Amino acid sequence: MGAAAEHSSRGSLLEPLCQREQKELLRKLPSSLFPSSPYKKRPPIHLFPSSLKVYHLLFSLSSNSWSTPTTKLLYQNPDYPAKYEKCLKVPCLCFFHSMEQYPNRKRKTPAKEEDIFNGISLDGLNQDLLERVLSWLPTSSFFRLRSVCKRWSSVASSATFRIACSGVPSRDPWFYMVDPNLDDQSIVFDTTEGNWKNLNYPSILLQDHNLKSIPVASSGGLVSFRTASGNFVICNPVTGACRELPMVNSVCESQTIHAIAMNSSLQHSSYKLVLVLGEFPNLMVKIFDSAKGHWEDDFILSRKTNTILGSDQAGDETVYFLSKAGDVVATNMQRSPSKQYSSVITVENGEEVIYFLSHSGTIVACNLSRRCFTEFPRLLPVFFEYSIDVVECRGEMFVVVLWEFLESASLRVWRFSEATRSWTQVAAMPPAMSHEFYGKKADINCVGCGDRMMICVNSGEFRSYILCNLVLNEWIELPKCVVDGKAKEFMSAFSFEPRVEAPV
Amino acid sequence: MASTSNSTSSKIITLRSSDGEVFEVEESVALESNLIRRMMEDDCANNIIPLPNVTAPIFYLVIEHCKKHAEMKDNKEKKKELRSQGEELLKSDPHTYSNLMEAVNYLDIKSLMDLTAQWLADFLKGKSPRLIRELLKIKNDFTPEEEAEILERNRWAFD
Numbered sequence: 021m022g023a024a025a026e027h028s029s030r031g032s033l034l035e036p037l038c039q040r041e042q043k044e045l046l047r048k049l050p051s052s053l054f055p056s057s058p059y060k061k062r063p064p065i066h067l068f069p070s071s072l073k074v075y076h077l078l079f080s081l082s083s084n085s086w087s088t089p090t091t092k093l094l095y096q097n098p099d100y101p102a103k104y105e106k107c108l109k110v111p112c113l114c115f116f117h118s119m120e121q122y123p124n125r126k127r128k129t130p131a132k133e134e135d136i137f138n139g140i141s142l143d144g145l146n147q148d149l150l151e152r153v154l155s156w157l158p159t160s161s162f163f164r165l166r167s168v169c170k171r172w173s174s175v176a177s178s179a180t181f182r183i184a185c186s187g188v189p190s191r192d193p194w195f196y197m198v199d200p201n202l203d204d205q206s207i208v209f210d211t212t213e214g215n216w217k218n219l220n221y222p223s224i225l226l227q228d229h230n231l232k233s234i235p236v237a238s239s240g241g242l243v244s245f246r247t248a249s250g251n252f253v254i255c256n257p258v259t260g261a262c263r264e265l266p267m268v269n270s271v272c273e274s275q276t277i278h279a280i281a282m283n284s285s286l287q288h289s290s291y292k293l294v295l296v297l298g299e300f301p302n303l304m305v306k307i308f309d310s311a312k313g314h315w316e317d318d319f320i321l322s323r324k325t326n327t328i329l330g331s332d333q334a335g336d337e338t339v340y341f342l343s344k345a346g347d348v349v350a351t352n353m354q355r356s357p358s359k360q361y362s363s364v365i366t367v368e369n370g371e372e373v374i375y376f377l378s379h380s381g382t383i384v385a386c387n388l389s390r391r392c393f394t395e396f397p398r399l400l401p402v403f404f405e406y407s408i409d410v411v412e413c414r415g416e417m418f419v420v421v422l423w424e425f426l427e428s429a430s431l432r433v434w435r436f437s438e439a440t441r442s443w444t445q446v447a448a449m450p451p452a453m454s455h456e457f458y459g460k461k462a463d464i465n466c467v468g469c470g471d472r473m474m475i476c477v478n479s480g481e482f483r484s485y486i487l488c489n490l491v492l493n494e495w496i497e498l499p500k501c502v503v504d505g506k507a508k509e510f511m512s513a514f515s516f517e518p519r520v521e522a523p524v
Numbered sequence: 525m526a527s528t529s530n531s532t533s534s535k536i537i538t539l540r541s542s543d544g545e546v547f548e549v550e551e552s553v554a555l556e557s558n559l560i561r562r563m564m565e566d567d568c569a570n571n572i573i574p575l576p577n578v579t580a581p582i583f584y585l586v587i588e589h590c591k592k593h594a595e596m597k598d599n600k601e602k603k604k605e606l607r608s609q610g611e612e613l614l615k616s617d618p619h620t621y622s623n624l625m626e627a628v629n630y631l632d633i634k635s636l637m638d639l640t641a642q643w644l645a646d647f648l649k650g651k652s653p654r655l656i657r658e659l660l661k662i663k664n665d666f667t668p669e670e671e672a673e674i675l676e677r678n679r680w681a682f683d
């Protein structure tokens with residue numbers, strides 16, 4: 021032990037030993053000192069690489085055993101002795117094998133990443149592993165890397181690859197942008213890469229009679245369109261795959277549609293398209309279930325009567341200070357065509373609830389499981405001019421409101437608490453940012469996904485697109501989307517997860 | 525042998541790597557591997573479980589990662605640590621990294637399969653196809669026409 025401890029003095033530890041020195045040292049030490057080296061057969065060169073071309077292995081004299089090669093040691097950089105000493109608190113031997121001993125390894129300074137990968141071939145990975153690796157790529161990267169080689173390109177059509185993709189729990193949202201003239205509808209905002217992408221226009225929508233299709237809902241990896249003839253087309257914007265749903269029966273066609281919402285299940289790779297129609301307050305629901313492949317029988321929603329009174333009362337209470345505002349502008353709710361059916365769907369305690377904006381600007385909640393609906397108390401008094409929209413974030417419904425007050429504009433996000441039947445503010449745009457909208461008579465269209473939401477602010481002269489992270493309370497104005505030298509204008513957006521595996 | 529006095533009463537599983545090394549691993553760690561779990565259900569529990577496709581050094585790495593992964597549950601620091609170590613290994617020794625991936629796949633350790641794939645994907649994601657071909661020594665087997673076609677089809681992704 022004594023002799024060994026001598027050799028483990030700090031000075032020699034930090035100096036790489038040459039091969040001859042190592043052998044000598046090993047000879048000096050009693051063989052019983054080495055109970056069972058895990059590396060009897062081979063030097064540990066293949067196990068302990070560090071970027072500095074030296075490899076080390078520790079034998080601890082205090083515990084008389086080979087240390088488990090902790091990754092901590094693995095990545096210590098011998099160029100920084102101070103750091104290295106920390107992990108050598110116990111007396112131990114340290115062997116350094118220098119690179120030169122093993123001519124099959126290139127002796128290069130792996131400073132650049134380009135050099136690092138010498139010696140690996142991903143072609144060596146079996147198909148299963150390759151598919152799993154590629155499934156974790158952000159969608160834009162995946163499409164770029166399809167041009168690496170034929171094998172990578174063909175992965176997209178593999179069924180097992182799609183299964184691997186569906187195992188990725190969530191993807192950063194993309195926002196499908198709606199052009200006010202409904203032409204050139206193929207621009208998305210990719211939140212992973214933070215830029216605009218011009219996708220190929222889904223082919224079925226290019227057919228003449230579908231040309232003026234309006235996107236009306238989205239969920240999971242899909243966006244739903246309504247054609248000029250009133251039919252629905254479901255589309256995966258990433259793959260361009262489209263499917264025209266069977267006709268809605270004629271009874272429904274004559275009815276006013278209040279809400280169109282979509283709900284999808286990643287596990288079952290199925291989706292539902294839900295319509296709420298009728299003359300308010302006589303509402304009925306029509307559901308298309310992709311798993312069944314047809315429209316289900318419609319059902320009537322009954323009004324939960326006990327809440328009518330409550331809503332009116334609460335409505336009066338939530339006037340706040342705003343009722344003191346001097347100039348009263350009586351207008352109806354502003355609404356852009358794309359948000360005609362503005363609605364969201366959430367699942368609460370296993371019950372699906374659709375929220376939509378009624379024509380008078382209140383929020384209506386339809387519980388599909390209980391087949392009933394309620395009206396929420398007004399957020400702002402009816403005579404107040406404002407723009408409002410509903411969004412869904414993390415499975416919860418929020419309301420976004422833009423209004424002008426005391427010579428400034430304010431944009432706030434509210435949540436409804438069932439327990440107290442009242443609205444509470446959860447976020448507000450920084451006043452300096454929202455002040456820009458003052459006097460613009462702007463309209464907002466919002467869409468949520470995960471923790472984020474996109475807010476499209478539009479007025480005749482003014483357009484702005486803001487990405488808000490509710491958790492971080494981050495508000496970022498997106499750069500302009502320039503196509504052919506001109507800044508594109510968008511009316512609204514729909515969010516979806518770019519998923520190549522989402523079936524239409 | 526290493527002292528066992530401080531270890532808890534958890535059961536120890538004995539495993540043998542392809543190069544003949546014998547490992548003693550706590551049951552909780554060993555059961556992360558669905559392969560080992562299945563073998564134990566087939567009543568190999570009292571014997572040494574052979575792992576013919578995994579070498580000792582790689583198995584060390586796997587066990588290290590398993591332990592770390594078990595610790596990292598609801599611990600963001602550990603998560604970061606494990607991730608940066610994974611990336612470090614990937615950059616410094618990709619060959620070992622691909623061996624690790626294969627071993628994890630063979631041992632059927634779901635959590636690590638996802639992590640190791642994710643790290644590699646993160647490494648690849650910002651790189652151009654040309655650079656990736658260079659890095660991974662992949663031959664471009666497209667004809668110029670095919671390559672032009674596939675680039676045209678996916679042009680949007682290069683914006």
